[in-house]
Amino acid sequence: MNALTRFDRIDNLFPELFRRWARPMQLIDENTLPADIRVDISENDKEYLVSAELPGAKKEDIRVSIDGNYVSIAAEVKKEQEEKHGRSLVRETYHGTVSRGFTLASDVDDKAAVAKLDDGVLRLTLPKREGSASRTLQIQ
Numbered sequence: 001m002n003a004l005t006r007f008d009r010i011d012n013l014f015p016e017l018f019r020r021w022a023r024p025m026q027l028i029d030e031n032t033l034p035a036d037i038r039v040d041i042s043e044n045d046k047e048y049l050v051s052a053e054l055p056g057a058k059k060e061d062i063r064v065s066i067d068g069n070y071v072s073i074a075a076e077v078k079k080e081q082e083e084k085h086g087r088s089l090v091r092e093t094y095h096g097t098v099s100r101g102f103t104l105a106s107d108v109d110d111k112a113a114v115a116k117l118d119d120g121v122l123r124l125t126l127p128k129r130e131g132s133a134s135r136t137l138q139i140q
Contacts (some may be wrong), residue, residue, distance in 0.1 A: 037100035
């Protein structure tokens, strides 16, 4: 079992319950703003590939931090919605922060890591640090 699945077991019992309880009340329709950052993580021999959905976030409002094998993604989301109904005008504004952190099985080479934002999807290429591979000890 790798370090990523160890922390996900509890959240998988009641995934939406914990997510909804931990986030602030939504002011605008839930479907227009990200409630949390959805990520897909894959791995090969040399690197981790992460895709994170951040609709509406601009690249200058996104922060990615790497500390050994812990990766943190945070974004400030700003959304304005305006509706006109005859003579009335309704304007709703939302400013908030979403974040997500996860632990990988091996350390990341933060100097060679690459982040690109394309159509609301943040793609991270996180090379594994040399010599940080985990190993299993033989019991004597």
